[in-house]
Amino acid sequence: MIKEGIDALVVCGGDGSLTGADVFRAEWPKLVAELRQQNKITEEQATQHAHLKIVGLVGSIDNDMSMTDLTIGAPTALHRICESIDNINSTATSHSRAFVLEVMGRHCGWLALMAGVSCGADFIFIPESPPDADRWEDEMCQMIQRHRDVGKRKTLVIVAEGAHDSKLQPIRADFVKDVLSERLGLDTRVTTLGHTQRGGKPCAMDRILPTLQGVEAVEALLESTPDTPSYMIGVRENKITRVPLMDAVKMTREVAQAISEKNFPKAMSLRDPEFSETLEGFYATAVLETEPKLPHHLRMRVAIMHVGAPAGGMNAATCAAVRYCIRQGHKPFAIQNGFVGLLDDNVHQLSWLGVDNWMTRGGSELGTNRKQPDIDLGAVAAKFQHYNFHALIMIGGFEAFSSLQILEQGRKHYPAFNIPMVHLPATISNNVPLTEFSLGSDTSLNALVDACDAIKQSASASRNRVFVVETQGGKCGYIATMGALATGACIVYTPERGIGLDMLRNDVKFLKRRYALDAKGRSEGRLVLRNEVASQVYTTEVITKMFKEEGGELFDSRSASLGHTLQGGIPSPMDRARAVRLSLKCMAFLERYHQELLKQPAKTKQAPPESAAVITIQGTSVKWVQVQDMVEHADMKNRRGKHSWWEDYTELVEALVARPQILAKAGKKEDAVSQ
Structure with missing residues (x-):
């Protein structure tokens, strides 16, 4: 290692591999001294490589490492x-x-x-x-x-x-x-x-998170000193974290020890909080109880509605909500086809068996559309009163968020809206403000990965070919950006950045230089991802024709529009599991505020503003945000949040294909030619 100039290791493996790496780090100075004494290395080499830096990435399909939500695989x-x-x-x-x-x-x-x-x-x-x-x-x-x-x-x-x-x-x-x-x-x-x-090909999450963890691992090595501990790169919800390696290994081994000592509560406490919540969620949704848990006066009539475009996990969230309702003694009512269906009295009570297979079903079993309640707010309020709804859960995208805003504002004029109301974000676009994750976006990314893998195979098999792949997502570039990370795309176009002539000129320059550097005779396919509304002028077809014309003998160009296939078929397991977890939190929220409202006189009942809220994932925690606070963080015109946590990843996409270095070399070459 010293002769090769290596004094830093990124170790990917289980707790045994990571423990061994940390022991190796501790013994490194002693080993270097022995090599110097044996004259196998020079004094200069011994000084330059006096310390070994270690960082760990956990690879385990069991997900058995403590202090991280997910392990690679x-x-x-x-x-x-x-x-x-x-x-x-x-x-x-x-x-x-x-x-x-x-x-x-x-x-x-x-x-x-x-x-x-x-x-x-x-x-x-x-x-x-x-x-x-x-x-x-x-x-x-x-x-x-x-x-x-x-x-x-x-x-x-x-x-x-x-x-x-x-x-x-x-x-x-x-x-x-x-x-x-x-x-x-x-x-x-x-x-x-x-x-x-x-086996099998990695899913989208197992491509994106390890990519981000790999970047964090390199940064941790660059910042490491002889006095800092070895770090393990983990993940909490959507946030990449650093934790002391041996602390995580120690806690992991404590789980096995607690089990062997029959101390099962301790074993559960050593798992991350999501593990315990998921186990509670399983029993809440899988077990058909003989008797309801709540007394009659605390039971609710709960309305469940899908609003916006279909997304994977909508039905799973509905199934979890329905079964939780039945377990507690509430009555769950399905509103078919959104607010239009409500006005047409398409309302019926759901049963435990009726939602039995909904966990694995894609699309929307209730039917969904983009209509808002302001099509006739008074009539909507009358229907709420007619069916005597005590709570409302809306599952959907930006339209559900704006619908919740309208209903909350309508409380001033319509007492029927003085009930707890909650929005569970579900949209492939992931464009709901403040939340870092929406149901359906993981399913969509997996559909994108499957399609792009096939496209890339075709592109590589025929000849040097660039495929410009058009994705959905509205005016939010989440799918395009994260899809580019997952598929290894070399260029990504998003509405947030837009597309300009200078940008396209540099992209053509990069592709030509990239293909010129490839080994002779090698057939290489490359992907360019473009959000459907990244530009009104530079459409997918226009960009494809530009690349084809400029590629000359170096590369060809074709386009592919994935369209509604990105809504996916069967929801991904992560979307299903998160749907259950978040849906049960929504139901607990509705129960809490319903019980508070019961303390008020019926005729003057006034729901507090915080009883109309959106459940969000922010960093490492799940938070409730009342709808009026959400509006401050929303770009209502473009139907997305004002700030997106993933926007900087476009630069990472470019860095992973060495775009900055290639363009810099191309620029120097042009300068030399001009001189």
Whole structure:
């Protein structure tokens, strides 16, 4: 390493690899001294490389590292599991079978838990929260029998490979199968996914987050000193974080130790907060309770509506809200086709079984459109009063946000709107102000990745070809920018930056120089991503023709418009899991303010401004923002936030393809020629 001039390492691996790297760092000065004594290196080399810098990136499909929400590989493994379950579901339903699925996870149940939530499992077994050794068979059979009694045709039980009961006795998939077959008489099959979970192409999240973590890792090395600890690069929600490497490793090992000591509450506490919330969400949505949890006077009539364009996760959020309502004793009402449907009385109560398969369905089962309540605000208020709604949850994009604003302002004139109201952002454009993540955007990015992988393969196979790919997103460049990071695109055009003639001239110069530098005979396809409204003049076709004309013998150019395919088919597992988590938070919000309003006299009831809010993800936390505060951060004309956390990533896209260096060299060459 010293002879090659290496004194910094980025180590990608599990806790064993990272621990070994930190030990190597600690022993480095001693090893350098030994090499110097043996005259294998010079004094100058020993001085220059006196210290080793280490930074860790966690690669583990189990997602078993503490102090980070996600490890590299875990989202892709979850995709493989959910794809398998989605394929199994049709057989399970048609033959009324039970399936017991074994997934990876020796000391961590993240994969089993997230798959259970994302795919609507009936029961899960995870190491951190084991069932009672003496009662779990009875409890599982009673729960599954209740589901069968209401008409559910399929049964899915997910078992982590490290699952055990409260006495640490292993729970095997084959044993669970025997219990279901013998005690319930179900036609039961066992499926062990094994190493299929490690394979397949990486999902969008497993391309974007490791890219950002890699950049942070290099910056951490550049800032490192001999006195600073080795860092692990993690992620909290959408924020890339640095944590001391050995602190994370120590906490990870404490989980396994707590489990071995049967201290299961401690094991759960050592997982990130999202893990516990997701487990609570699973029980809230998967278990059909025999009795409602709330007394009659606290129960609500909850209206659920989709507003705006379809997005992956809308139905999953609705399913979670409905099942939580039924668990608590509330009555959930579906408003079909938005505010137009409300005015046409397209309103009906939803049942527990009626939303059974909604977790895996794309689009909008309720029907959605962009109509706002101000089409006839008085009539909308009359319908609210007619159906006696106590709370409203709107799932949608920028239109849902503006609808909430209209309803909140309407409280001054229409008492029917003095109820708690909440907006759960769901849009592929991810253009709702303040929130860093909207349901549907992950599904859309995965659809984009799938399409661009195929396009890039075509571009590389035929000849040197540049594909200009047009994406949706309205006047928000999120999909184009993050898609460029995920697909390795070399240029991205967004509405925020716009497109100019000088920009295009430099882009042509870059592409020509880039292809000129390629090895002779090598066929290389490259991608350029353009948001659909990045420019009214320089359209996708215009840019394609410019590249084709200027490419000459170096490269060809073609265009592809992905259009509505970016709304995706089946929602991604991450969109489904986040939909459940955020939907349950929305329901808790509605319950809290409904109970506060019950304390006021009925005739003079006045809902506080903060009871009309949007649930947002900001940095590492989930926050409620009242709708009037949201307006201050919104660009209402362009239907996006005033500040976007991802805008600077366009520069990262350019840096990853060495655009600044290539253009600088091209400029020097032109100067030399002109002189």
